[in-house]
Amino acid sequence: xxxxxxxxxxxxxxxxxxxxxxxxxxxxxxxxxxxxxxxxxxxxxxxxxxxxxxxxxxxxxxxxxxxxxxxxxxxxxxxxxxxxxxxxxxxxxxxxxxxxxxxxxxxxxxxxxxxxxxxxxxxxxxxxxxxxxxxxxxxxxxxxxxxxxxxxxxxxxxxxxxxxxxxxxxxxxxxxxxxxxxxxxxxxxxxxxxxxxxxxxxxxxxxxxxxxxxxxxxxxxxxxxxxxxxxxxxxxxxxxxxxxxxxxxxxxxxxxxxxxxxxxxxxxxxxxxxxxxxxxxxxxxxxxxxxxxxxxxxxxxxxxxxxxxxxxxxxxxxxxxxxxxxxxxxxxxxxxxxxxxxxxxxxxxxxxxxx
Amino acid sequence: xxxxxxxxxxxxxxxxxxxxxxxxxxxxxxxxxxxxxxxxxxxxxxxxxxxxxxxxxxxxxxxxxxxxxxxxxxxxxxxxxxxxxxxxxxxxxxxxxxxxxxxxxxxxxxxxxxxxxxxxxxxxxxxxxxxxxxxxxxxxxxxxxxxxxxxxxxxxxxxxxxxxxxxxxxxxxxxxxxxxxxxxxxxxxxxxxxxxxxxxxxxxxxxxxxxxxxxxxxxxxxxxxxxxxxxxxxxxxxxxxxxxxxxxxxxxxxxxxxxxxxxxxxxxxxxxxxxxxxxxxxxxxxxxxxxxxxxxxxxxxxxxxxxxxxxxxxxxxxxxxxxxxxxxxxxxxxxxxxxxxxxxxxxxxxxxxxxxxxxxxxxxxxxxxxxxxxxxxx
Numbered sequence: 001x002x003x004x005x006x007x008x009x010x011x012x013x014x015x016x017x018x019x020x021x022x023x024x025x026x027x028x029x030x031x032x033x034x035x036x037x038x039x040x041x042x043x044x045x046x047x048x049x050x051x052x053x054x055x056x057x058x059x060x061x062x063x064x065x066x067x068x069x070x071x072x073x074x075x076x077x078x079x080x081x082x083x084x085x086x087x088x089x090x091x092x093x094x095x096x097x098x099x100x101x102x103x104x105x106x107x108x109x110x111x112x113x114x115x116x117x118x119x120x121x122x123x124x125x126x127x128x129x130x131x132x133x134x135x136x137x138x139x140x141x142x143x144x145x146x147x148x149x150x151x152x153x154x155x156x157x158x159x160x161x162x163x164x165x166x167x168x169x170x171x172x173x174x175x176x177x178x179x180x181x182x183x184x185x186x187x188x189x190x191x192x193x194x195x196x197x198x199x200x201x202x203x204x205x206x207x208x209x210x211x212x213x214x215x216x217x218x219x220x221x222x223x224x225x226x227x228x229x230x231x232x233x234x235x236x237x238x239x240x241x242x243x244x245x246x247x248x249x250x251x252x253x254x255x256x257x258x259x260x261x262x263x264x265x266x267x268x269x270x271x272x273x274x275x276x277x278x279x280x281x282x283x284x285x286x287x288x289x290x291x292x293x294x295x296x297x298x299x300x301x302x303x304x305x306x307x308x309x310x311x312x313x314x315x316x317x318x319x320x321x322x323x324x325x326x327x328x329x330x331x332x333x334x335x336x337x338x339x340x341x342x343x344x345x346x347x348x349x350x351x352x353x354x355x
Numbered sequence: 356x357x358x359x360x361x362x363x364x365x366x367x368x369x370x371x372x373x374x375x376x377x378x379x380x381x382x383x384x385x386x387x388x389x390x391x392x393x394x395x396x397x398x399x400x401x402x403x404x405x406x407x408x409x410x411x412x413x414x415x416x417x418x419x420x421x422x423x424x425x426x427x428x429x430x431x432x433x434x435x436x437x438x439x440x441x442x443x444x445x446x447x448x449x450x451x452x453x454x455x456x457x458x459x460x461x462x463x464x465x466x467x468x469x470x471x472x473x474x475x476x477x478x479x480x481x482x483x484x485x486x487x488x489x490x491x492x493x494x495x496x497x498x499x500x501x502x503x504x505x506x507x508x509x510x511x512x513x514x515x516x517x518x519x520x521x522x523x524x525x526x527x528x529x530x531x532x533x534x535x536x537x538x539x540x541x542x543x544x545x546x547x548x549x550x551x552x553x554x555x556x557x558x559x560x561x562x563x564x565x566x567x568x569x570x571x572x573x574x575x576x577x578x579x580x581x582x583x584x585x586x587x588x589x590x591x592x593x594x595x596x597x598x599x600x601x602x603x604x605x606x607x608x609x610x611x612x613x614x615x616x617x618x619x620x621x622x623x624x625x626x627x628x629x630x631x632x633x634x635x636x637x638x639x640x641x642x643x644x645x646x647x648x649x650x651x652x653x654x655x656x657x658x659x660x661x662x663x664x665x666x667x668x669x670x671x672x673x674x675x676x677x678x679x680x681x682x683x684x685x686x687x688x689x690x691x692x693x694x695x696x697x698x699x700x701x702x703x704x705x706x707x708x709x710x711x712x713x714x715x716x717x718x719x720x721x722x723x724x725x726x727x728x729x730x731x732x733x
Contacts, residue, residue: 004545005436006553012425015555019418114617115624124631186575190584192591199591199598201617215574216567223563226417 019229026232033235036243038080039089043103047132051107054129056100056136057083057091064098065348066355067143067166070133071103072126072157074149075258076208077251079105081334082147085243088335090344097348104129104150108252114201116255118262119280122156130157130164141166143351148172148304148330152266155312156279159289167354169294169347172330174304175286176311178270183215184303188267193260203254215302244335273315286312292320294350296343301330322350421555437539444535444562505603509596516589523586530573534566541565 047054054070071091073079082103083091094101104126109116133142141164146154151173158165177185197203213220231237271277277284293316297309306325313321324346326333333339424443495503541561545552552558573579602612 002546002548002551003436004542004551005439005558006551007424007555007558008553009425011553012421012555016418016421016425019421023414111616112620112623115621120624120628181575183571183574186580187583190580190588192584192588195588195591195595199594201613217570218563218566222417223560225414226559229414 022229022232026229026238029232029235029238033239033242036085036239036246038243038247039083039086039092041083041089041092041095046102046136047129049125049128051109051113052125052129053105053107054132055103055105057095057103059092059095059101061095061098063095063100065100065351067139067141067351068100068102068133068137069094069143069145069351070130071101072144072146072150072154073104073106074147075106075109075121075252075254076149078247079103081247081331084247084335085240088337088340090334090339093340093344094347097344099348099351102129102133106252109202109255110253111202113255115257117257117280118153118156118265121255121258122153123160123280123282126153126157127161127164130161134164139166140164143167143169145169145171145347146173148174149262152272155272155286155289156277156284158291159284159286160279160282162289162291165291167292167294167351168289169296169350170309170312171296171343172298172301172304172309172333173295173312174266174308175315176270176273176308177267179305179307179311181305182308184211185267187211188263191263191268193263193268197256197260200256202256203259205249205251205253208254209249209251212303244331273311275315285317286315287317289316290318292322292354293318294322294324294347296324296326296333296346298326298328298330298333300328300332303330320354417559420559424555424558436542440535440538440542444531444538505596505600509593509600512589512592512596516586516593519582519586519589522582526573526579526582527570530570531566533569533573534562537565537569538562 042058043055044058045053046056071079071082073082083089086092091101091103106125130142130144134140144154144158144165144167146152146169148171151170152175154165154168154170155173155175158168174182179185200207228238228241231241265271265277269276272284272286275283275285275287293312295309295312297304297306299306301309310323313323326339326343328336328338333343420443427439427442493507495501495507538561541564542552544550552561598613602614605612
């Protein structure tokens with residue numbers, strides 16, 4: 001009978017010593033490092049309102065697509081995940097493919113934004129952003145790319161304003177919020193969200209991050225940093241690591257009223273798939289959504305389980321529906337090497353066939 | 356009698372610990388003080404230290420675990436590996452608890468810790484006064500009735516919150532215990548030559564897999580859902596009561612309260628919605644008017660065209676078209692966004708916002724949308 005552990009004590013002590021040496025050597029790198037920059041693909045401001053900005057990315061080549069693509073990001077975290085670093089930038093990759101890319105940067109809500117509702121975001125801000133892009137290009141309808149919660153917003157918007165959306169792409173977008181493996185939804189179900197928002201006002205980003213970390217507490221709060229020790233002596237890898245840390249923790253607070261509605265109607269009520277959702281008093285009917293839809297989800301997504309996204313196909317009225325499963329996680333779908341090779345080209349080809 | 360092998364390990368551990376403490380101190384050392392450094396930069400440095408401390412806490416937990424494992428002779432051929440696992444991953448030093456305690460950063464300030472501090476402060480005579488109801492709820496009356504009731508509510512809320520937090524912690528402990536069982540199962544699969552775990556890191560990674568699986572299973576149970584909801588809801592109840600107490604104090608001092616500011620914000624947002632709706636309706640009415648006038652113009656043109664053959668033989672006096680011109684205003688196309696009057700934060704306000712400070716809506720303007728410019732080819 002063998003024991004499963006065969007750890008040589010001398011080797012164990014050597015491992016500890018090596019761990020310490022790496023830490024000591026990495027200390028100098030850490031102390032000297034500046035805040036890593038995002039990719040900062042050249043862009044111009046084309047519309048702004050309150051804290052919101054619409055950026056137009058100015059690539060080197062003339063776009064080959066006739067219809068501009070507006071990216072609608074989630075309210076949680078910042079939009080710069082789409083343009084994280086030069087060699088891991090979905091935006092840059094889309095430009096290279098020939099897309100004409102716009103992006104809504106929601107900004108950082110503060111007390112003045114406490115009473116913004118989903119109606120204000122979807123029928124207000126988002127609608128005016130779409131109008132701004134439509135007007136620039138003198139088009140009736142443009143293409144939308146909604147990411148995560150921004151995908152849910154884009155679905156609602158497309159259902160409410162069908163004439164303004166030509167093609168819709170949803171990425172890692174939750175549609176059915178009650179799939180059995182949706183941990184966030186499970187935790188929200190018994191939450192007294194009225195008391196929560198009445199007490200907190202805007203929901204602090206730190207609290208949101210705390211919840212995300214507790215989805216995988218050991219992996220995200222300890223194992224990840226142990227892994228970091230291995231790259232402390234590699235300035236490039238370390239910079240990439242710190243850039244991702246910046247993106248994770250430099251995140252905006254959530255406007256209280258919009259948060260209340262989103263938790264109640266989407267996470268708790270699952271109204272988007274039940275067909276009972278109303279935004280600004282108007283019903284949102286996915287069955288009435290007939291624009292072409294490309295739905296991309298990540299197979300190892302712990303925030304938006306694949307089944308939560310797959311559900312879109314069952315509830316959509318559109319006869320032109322395409323589904324793309326990506327081998328990766330919620331973040332890897334934007335920044336992994338595989339994502340750079342697979343996702344933007346797939347988006348471009350799909351759009352091109354419908355341009 | 357001294358044992359050279361154990362003495363060596365002990366000495367090594369002491370040296371390693373001293374080394375750890377030294378570099379941790381150095382890493383945590385703040386940068387040289389700059390007498391003119393803005394307060395915001397100092398606050399940022401403080402936030403950075405918080406993140407660093409969180410990272411260090413995780414690393415130190417791992418480091419101590421490795422030391423314990425090495426000192427305990429884990430993996431020695433004659434050892435009882437199941438018992439060793441219990442020592443390594445169970446008890447007070449179990450890493451899952453460390454992982455959770457390490458998450459408590461400034462952003463999600465340890466609520467339980469906060470309230471425990473409040474309880475201690477509240478129970479000290481002379482701080483908040485001798486709390487009525489601290490020995491159980493009792494009827495309140497007289498001039499201070501409302502204050503007494505509030506204090507009783509607070510005590511009750513804190514007690515409930517601590518109880519809910521204790522239930523949550525019990526579930527975390529259960530997840531840890533089940534993680535241990537899973538680890539044993541996983542290790543049992545490695546009990547053959549060639550598949551044995553031969554490094555502390557490999558053992559740690561296997562434990563992380565087991566712990567996360569066990570935690571995820573518990574976190575998706577009905578019980579966890581109920582306990583989690585109760586923990587958050589009771590914490591919010593305590594916060595609400597704390598806010599009410601603070602507001603009472605502010606009112607006495609003539610300081611504007613959060614409720615008042617929030618109420619103003621709500622009214623302002625409602626006004627903005629009404630304004631937008633009014634503008635949109637006006638724009639829509641205008642569009643309807645234009646469409647109506649265009650239809651009228653078309654009809655008049657048709658009538659004019661139809662009347663021309665009849666009037667061809669008549670003596671021309673004054674053209675009828677001039678009448679039409681007078682009655683119909685030519686529609687002026689307006690840019691879509693220009694119909695709306697919007698507010699926009701200035702760059703300075705945006706910077707303030709980015710720094711986490713309250714930004715003030717600075718001015719009202721009509722946004723303009725620049726026409727799309729073609730990009731140059733490569």
